[in-house]
Amino acid sequence: MTKPILKPNERIDGLPSQNINIIQNPDMFSYSLDAILLAHFAGVKGKGHGLTVDLGSGTGAVGLFYTPKVSGQVKLVEIQPELAEMAKRSINLNDLADRVTVIQSDMKAIFDEIKPGSVETVLTNPPYFPINESTKTNIDEHYEIARHELMINLPELAQITNKLLKNNGKVYMVHRPERLADIFSAFAMRKLMIKRVQFVYGKPNREANMVLIEAIKSGKSGGVRIMPPLTAYTESNEYTPEVQEILYGKAWEK
Template structure:
C-alpha cells in the first residue's frame, strides 16, 4: 500500500472486509454506511471484466469498495475538484491506479471520455433530497451538492445512466424509500427496469431509512424481487451480525 500524503483535517478510514482504505475530510464530506451497502449489494456480471462507472463518486468510496469484486476498469465521476483529488489519492493508496481512474467533470458532460453504450455497470449514490421552495440546504457547499439535487436530479441521472449502459447493463442505486415513486417513474421513462429491491432499517420495528435498487437497461417489465430486509443496528446500537460481517468478515468476492 502506498503511503499517502494527507492534508489538514484528513484521515484514512478503512473497510477491513475489502481491504480498502479511503482518504476523507469530515469538514468536506465523508462516506457512510449507505456507500458500503451499495457496493456490497451490486452484483458482478460474468467475470467482472466490463467497464463500471461510479456516478457522483465523491471521495470514491462506492467504486473503490466495489473494485475487489471485479477485474475490469472502473471510472469514478465526480464534479467537485476537491473530492475528486482525494479520490485520486485513495486510488494510489490502494494501488488500484492501473484499472481505477477519476474523471473530474459534470456527469452530463462525460460522453467524450466514456463512450455511450460501453458501460456494463453503473453505481450511484446520488443526492437524496429534491429542491423545493422551502428547501434548506446545508451551509457547506460540499454537503449541499452531495445531499441535494443542485447539480443533477433523478430524471437526468436516469437519462445519463441509460446512455452509458450497454443493453442489459445494470445500474445499482442507494436512495431514500420516500423517493421510490420518483425513482420508478424516472427509471421507467428511460427503459431502466427495476428488478431487485432491498430495504435497510436502522433498527428492527422501525421504518426503512434506505433502499437498494438494481435495474437493467431494456429489460422486460415486471419481475421485481423484494429481498429480505437488512437491519443495521441492534437495540444496543451495535452492528447486527449481518452488517458486521459485511464490514469485517470475508472479502465479498470470495
C-alpha cells in the same frame, strides 16, 4: 499499500473486509454506511471484465469498495475538484491506479470521456433530497451538492445512466424509500427496468431509512424481487451480525 499523503483535517477510513482505505475530510464530506451497502449489494456480470462507472463518486468510496469484486476498469465521476482529488490519492493509496481512474466532471458532460453504450455497470449514490422553495440546504457547499439535487436530479441521472449502459447493462443505486415513486417513474421512462429492491432499517421495528435498487437497461417489465430486509443496528447501537460480516468478515464474493 502506498504511503498516504494527507492534508490538514484529513483522515483514512478503511473497510477491512475489502482491504480498501479511503482518504476523507470530515469538514467536506465523508462516506457513510449507505456507500458500503451499495457496493456490497451491487452484482457482477459474468467475470466482471466490463467497464464500471461510479456516478457522483465523492471521495470514491463506492467505486473503490466495489473494485475488488471485478477485474475490469472502474471510472469514478465526480464534479467537485476537492473530492475528486482525494479520490485520486485513495486510488494510489490502494495501489489501484492500473484499474481505477477519476474523471473530474459534471456527469452530464462525460460522453467525450466515456463512450455511450460502453458501460457494463453503473453505481450511484446520488443526492437524496429534491430542491423546492422550502428546502433548507446545508451551509457547507460540499454537503449541499452531495445531498441535494442542485447539480443533477433523478430524471437526468436516469437519462445519463441509460446512455452510458450497454443493453442489459445494470445500474445499482442507494436512495431514500420516500423517493421510490420518483425512482420507478424516472427509470421506467428511460428503459431502466427495476429488478431487485432491498430495504434497509436503522434498527428493529423502525421504518426503513434506505433502499437499494438494481435495474437493467432494456429489460422486460415486471418481475421485481423484494430481497430480505437488512437491519443495520441493534437496539444497543451495535452493528447487527449481518452488517458486522459485511464490514469485517471475509472478502465479498465476486
